[in-house]
Amino acid sequence: AHVVTENCIKCRYTDCVEVCPVDCFHEGANFLVIDPNECIDCGVCRAQCPVGAIYPAEDVPAAQYAFVAVNATLAQSWPSITRSQKPPVDAARWAGVHGKIALLES
Ligand code: SF4
Ligand code: F3S
Numbered sequence: 001a002h003v004v005t006e007n008c009i010k011c012r013y014t015d016c017v018e019v020c021p022v023d024c025f026h027e028g029a030n031f032l033v034i035d036p037n038e039c040i041d042c043g044v045c046r047a048q049c050p051v052g053a054i055y056p057a058e059d060v061p062a063a064q065y066a067f068v069a070v071n072a073t074l075a076q077s078w079p080s081i082t083r084s085q086k087p088p089v090d091a092a093r094w095a096g097v098h099g100k101i102a103l104l105e106s
Contacts, residue, residue, distance in 0.1 A: 001036035001057050002045060003071050005064040008032055008053035009100035011091045014084040016045040016054060026078035029105040030088070035075035036068075051095045066101065074106055 004016075009031045016032065017025040024038035025045075034045075036057070046054045055061070057068055094100065 001039035001071075002034050002041060002043065002054055003036075003057050003060050003064075003068050004031070004033050005053050005055060005060060005067045006098075006100050007051045007096065008049070009104050010088060010094040010097075011051050011053070013050050013087045013091060014081065015048040015050065017081050018084050019044045019048055020082075023080060023082045024075075025081050026075045027081035028074060028078050031074075031104055032081065033071040033074045033078060036072050037075075070104075 012030055012032060014027075014032065017023075021042060021044070022038050022040055024035045026033050026035060034054075041056065043056065055064070060068060088094075
């Protein structure tokens with residue numbers, strides 16, 4: 001499955017959700033996750049993310065590996081999202097900031 005990683009937190013552009021053929025994105029307050037039980041690994045969402053937050057599971061950087069379990073767990077309780085939304089007004093300021101996992105609102 002594909003995995004949403006740290007750079008999505010507080011950026012949350014939501015461009016990714018519109019292209020998913022199986023609607024497997026789920027939304028939290030400041031982050032999105034992919035349900036690994038539904039994702040068919042088509043890969044089309046990767047190119048849509050302006051901050052490069054989405055990776056195939058096998059390519060998730062070592063420092064981001066916790067997000068594999070974060071996606072699997074939160075996808076079970078967060079609601080589905082299939083239409084893009086306006087990003088946070090300060091989204092650009094958070095792009096590439098490290099340590100955002102501490103800011104994840106679950
Ligand atoms: Fe959806 Fe394809 Fe991305 Fe998986 S890889 S989340 S199926 S768009
Ligand atoms: Fe997040 Fe990128 Fe989608 S910032 S909401 S993974 S477009």
